[in-house]
Amino acid sequence: MHSVRAATPADIPLILDLIRALATYEREPDAVKATAADLLRDGFGDHPCFECLIAESLSPEVQPEPAGFALFFYNYSTWRGRQGIHLEDLFVLPRFRGQGIGKALLAKVAARAAEQGCVRLQWDVLDWNQTAIDFYQSLGAQFLTEWRIMRVNDQGIHALANLASVSEAAR
């Protein structure tokens, strides 16, 4: 048995643990620089940058045990003129797998999307993570085969931003 509920500020240490566990699973154990203060500011203020769900495993006469999480935010479709949801993180701790907890988390994210009138629910998957790909496809998700993701990181952002000020100074 399990249940899924909205995260509260009291869950922040747990959320950070789960983010780190997911990063380790994604072979980037040292990538997590986020702090509790970051998550409090960005997730639980007046205009949160993300929403988070916590899955708990339930057994009779035992405290609920954290089993996984889903963290998401909203994107926008200019074709549809509607918001969508981008699922950033979905993770179930290894010892709780195979019990439908990942599906329950994803279903709850979809329910949130439906409630908000969102026209898309999407996420990125690692191309070597066949277990995840099979799981998502079994739930009706499809690859956007034509599209590839490009990124500019911190330094690149500043280099590009400088082009804007140079071009303004020249006018």
Next chain:
Amino acid sequence: MHSVRAATPADIPLILDLIRALATYEREPDAVKATAADLLRDGFGDHPCFECLIAESLSPEVQPEPAGFALFFYNYSTWRGRQGIHLEDLFVLPRFRGQGIGKALLAKVAARAAEQGCVRLQWDVLDWNQTAIDFYQSLGAQFLTEWRIMRVNDQGIHALANLASVSEAAR
């Protein structure tokens, strides 16, 4: 000569024209269902879902002419504990290409990212659009080669959301 400025509600008909022109370029001419009311509600209220920049071509003694646009919103990095920018649309009308207008738009988006302390600027590119890929790479963007995009559309969202209510009813 050209300049880039923030869009206002008066630009909505222009933004819709540019969204349609981009959809046509992307070989999906009939995909745009968004209306002026959608863009007004979602882009220009108290908590906008997106921001939009307009590029204008400037010539002496002529009114500024719309040449292109960039439309973006914010995402979130759980590894960094910071927002990033997702660039949804970047488009320059064909007759204004080759003048640095795309670069000026992208630079201005990067400047906005820098101003907001964003750690990432990213977007999706069509894998057959080599002109765009070359352009982005010349400005320092890199492919996220390991990641692929998955999506559930409207119907899929409702089917998945139903799993959540079934699972709740069963508890």
